[in-house]
Amino acid sequence: MPVSLSQNYFEIFGLPQDFHLKTQDLTERYHELQKAVHPDRFATASDRDRRMAVQQAANINEAFAVLKSPLKRARYLLILAGVDFDDEKETTQDPEFLMEQMELRESVAAVRELDDPFTGLADLMQTITQKKDAMLDVITGQIESKCYADAKIEVQKLQFFEKLLLECENLEQDLADAL
Amino acid sequence: MALLQISEPGQSTKPHERRLAVGIDLGTTNSLVATVRSGQADTLADEQGEHLLPSVVRYTDADSAPEVGQKAKQYAASDPLNTISSVKRFMGRAVNEIKHLGTQLPYDFVDAESHVPRIKTAAGEKSPVEISAVILSTLKARAEQSLGDELSGVVITVPAYFDDAQRQATKDAGKLAGLNVLRLLNEPTAAAVAYGLDKNAEGIIAVYDLGGGTFDISILRLNKGVFEVMSTAGDTALGGDDFDQAIATWIMQQAGISNDTQLGHAQIRQLLKIACDAKEALTENEVVELNVTLDESNGWSGSINREQLNTLIDPFIQKTIVTSRRALRDAQVKVDEVQTVVMVGGSTRNLRVREKLGDFFGKPPMVDIDPDRVVAIGAALQADVLVGNKTDDEMLLLDVIPLSLGLETMGNLVEKIIPRNTTIPVSRAQDFTTFKDGQTAMTIHVVQGERELVSDCRSLGRFTLHDIPSMVAAAARIRVLFQVDADGLLSVTATEQTTQAEASIEIKPSYGLTDIEIETMLRDSITHAKGDVEARSLGEQQVEADRVIEALQVALQQDGDLLVDDEVKKIEVALLELNKVREGDDHRVIKRSIETLNTVTTEFAARRMNKSIKQALAGHQVNEFE
Numbered sequence: 001m002p003v004s005l006s007q008n009y010f011e012i013f014g015l016p017q018d019f020h021l022k023t024q025d026l027t028e029r030y031h032e033l034q035k036a037v038h039p040d041r042f043a044t045a046s047d048r049d050r051r052m053a054v055q056q057a058a059n060i061n062e063a064f065a066v067l068k069s070p071l072k073r074a075r076y077l078l079i080l081a082g083v084d085f086d087d088e089k090e091t092t093q094d095p096e097f098l099m100e101q102m103e104l105r106e107s108v109a110a111v112r113e114l115d116d117p118f119t120g121l122a123d124l125m126q127t128i129t130q131k132k133d134a135m136l137d138v139i140t141g142q143i144e145s146k147c148y149a150d151a152k153i154e155v156q157k158l159q160f161f162e163k164l165l166l167e168c169e170n171l172e173q174d175l176a177d178a179l
Numbered sequence: 180m181a182l183l184q185i186s187e188p189g190q191s192t193k194p195h196e197r198r199l200a201v202g203i204d205l206g207t208t209n210s211l212v213a214t215v216r217s218g219q220a221d222t223l224a225d226e227q228g229e230h231l232l233p234s235v236v237r238y239t240d241a242d243s244a245p246e247v248g249q250k251a252k253q254y255a256a257s258d259p260l261n262t263i264s265s266v267k268r269f270m271g272r273a274v275n276e277i278k279h280l281g282t283q284l285p286y287d288f289v290d291a292e293s294h295v296p297r298i299k300t301a302a303g304e305k306s307p308v309e310i311s312a313v314i315l316s317t318l319k320a321r322a323e324q325s326l327g328d329e330l331s332g333v334v335i336t337v338p339a340y341f342d343d344a345q346r347q348a349t350k351d352a353g354k355l356a357g358l359n360v361l362r363l364l365n366e367p368t369a370a371a372v373a374y375g376l377d378k379n380a381e382g383i384i385a386v387y388d389l390g391g392g393t394f395d396i397s398i399l400r401l402n403k404g405v406f407e408v409m410s411t412a413g414d415t416a417l418g419g420d421d422f423d424q425a426i427a428t429w430i431m432q433q434a435g436i437s438n439d440t441q442l443g444h445a446q447i448r449q450l451l452k453i454a455c456d457a458k459e460a461l462t463e464n465e466v467v468e469l470n471v472t473l474d475e476s477n478g479w480s481g482s483i484n485r486e487q488l489n490t491l492i493d494p495f496i497q498k499t500i501v502t503s504r505r506a507l508r509d510a511q512v513k514v515d516e517v518q519t520v521v522m523v524g525g526s527t528r529n530l531r532v533r534e535k536l537g538d539f540f541g542k543p544p545m546v547d548i549d550p551d552r553v554v555a556i557g558a559a560l561q562a563d564v565l566v567g568n569k570t571d572d573e574m575l576l577l578d579v580i581p582l583s584l585g586l587e588t589m590g591n592l593v594e595k596i597i598p599r600n601t602t603i604p605v606s607r608a609q610d611f612t613t614f615k616d617g618q619t620a621m622t623i624h625v626v627q628g629e630r631e632l633v634s635d636c637r638s639l640g641r642f643t644l645h646d647i648p649s650m651v652a653a654a655a656r657i658r659v660l661f662q663v664d665a666d667g668l669l670s671v672t673a674t675e676q677t678t679q680a681e682a683s684i685e686i687k688p689s690y691g692l693t694d695i696e697i698e699t700m701l702r703d704s705i706t707h708a709k710g711d712v713e714a715r716s717l718g719e720q721q722v723e724a725d726r727v728i729e730a731l732q733v734a735l736q737q738d739g740d741l742l743v744d745d746e747v748k749k750i751e752v753a754l755l756e757l758n759k760v761r762e763g764d765d766h767r768v769i770k771r772s773i774e775t776l777n778t779v780t781t782e783f784a785a786r787r788m789n790k791s792i793k794q795a796l797a798g799h800q801v802n803e804f805e
Contacts, residue, residue: 012792014796029796031403031405032798033795033796034577035795036792037788037791037792038575038665039664040561040565040575040576043332043361043362043566044361044566045726046726046727046730046773048777048784049730052784052788054604054662055662058604058662061601061603061604061605062605062606064602065602169508172508173505173508177501177504177505
């Protein structure tokens, strides 16, 4: 197996293992990396080298996707710190949080009945995004202070928000298509 | 550390010669071939000076070669069952999915229930893959004659929205035509390359590609030679042919022909031609005369104007706009953030299409590069780079998978494993376990699409894993790796984690030919042509051997310092062996020797790749100080 597949994503990109990074810097490095390993560079190489290039390029794409998304990056940092995410078994237990989620979901479901569903949905999405960003700030602090257990709980909650936003985007699509 | 002297005495390593590579646009209506010469990309013409090759194939009898292009096209109405047009619409599709005019299927399909349509012609039963291969062969011959030598490789374009079955069928057709397919390239990306390099463009561009049978919209970001597809959407059964069918249906209504009338094949082709000609003529004229002669006694005359045409085609255009909105949303780009809109495909010549798209994007679309030729040109530019003619080139194409890939799970549900618009290559692992004691096989059903139910998605194929080590139920941990390569094609490997045993995989494509069927077709085509199967296999292995040898020699020269003496010796031995057997005539021996050499150089290849990755980043860090 190629040695670099065992490196962690920060190492592959030559970046410090830290939550803070500049997106532009990350993207530039991503382009440089893909220029080196992309299968197009190996179009006339042997079958074996072509297969290796596909693996490497796929790995770099995965690394980029993880490092680019703040939520995925946070989760990854926790995994590197030894935190175990067994998503199927654990979900958040916080009753207040779950209540808030239910209310938000109900609001999303009610969007279709509004006089102006588009604006209503846009407002909702902005609210959710703001909550998400606030939560992300909390997680960043927790990772820096090495409060990994706490950070894990917050990351799991954050996943709820991401799912909800995705549903909002799909709803936005449906509303637009129906026009 | 001494450099290895591998070449035979008297045989010098040739200076890097220019390799011949072409790009082929295998279109629904027309096909083209283009190449880069003296730094310029251009399409190649036939002996009559025509660049476009109509994608029409006509079979006359079993002993004659089929006719292709304009020669075939003129027989569409008189010999409809043997003159095959728009075969691209049948690639990777089942017979019952093909849209058509009238109550009959357009051709004499052998088995209407089959998932691989075969058409009965005067020269026997032909599959869409074989028919496409005929078109590709014609272009191959045209290129080799124009350029005076054999081709090293070809890039063939496909609609971005083509699924795995449609892509595989295209690659198979290339193989049958004797082409070395370097890459399948998405048509909008090819157009972006042609346009981007020509205009030195940067920023966000939307490529709207409406051809004869397919529609694609891709949103790309161009930045310093990097073409990054942000999203792609489309419809592989929407194009100019649908405009023609709508117009033909309208003509039938005007002429008092009821929908139930059993029209003959010839009559249908005639109607479609009249419809197509009228559609094109309305670009230059406000109104067009129509004359339909169905038989000796039945005729009808009338006219159609632009307004009537627009009413007929507006619903199709609207569909493309809805799809374009989705692509923008997936890319998280607003309409006004799109800096350039590029129009591709013959159907974008239509005035209404340009008008509606101009309204939607809020800016006039770019039409200065010939919409018929831009895709082939882009493909030629990429082919030139892939084959190694431009070693200092910084062009990088980052494309995406157009449709989500998922697995069938309990209760007809789809579990998505790779979402649409994920950058490729991509690989995802999924763990499975057995549910009976001693279970040694398992079947995974892979589907493509966005819906939640398997029945609403498109079946890609069934992958049966064999040779799973026999264990107690639920003890096995089988890691299945789904990998999509730069062509957008899926491959599956499976390893049982506790034993590291690799399962063998048998693939049954849902809409395509199996490997065995392709091999059979290849064999059959060879027995008709010169040479035989053994000779072909030998040729293939020798080409691969040469590739491996050349690449290794370069690698040793550049990075020999990554190896210790012991490792070098092992490689030397295997390399000398390969050099020896390559001159022989046993392709199996050559293949084994290649495999041995590969095993011995795997670690070296890994170190080299590691080194180039480090160098890529080192170069970046130096820039930071500038």
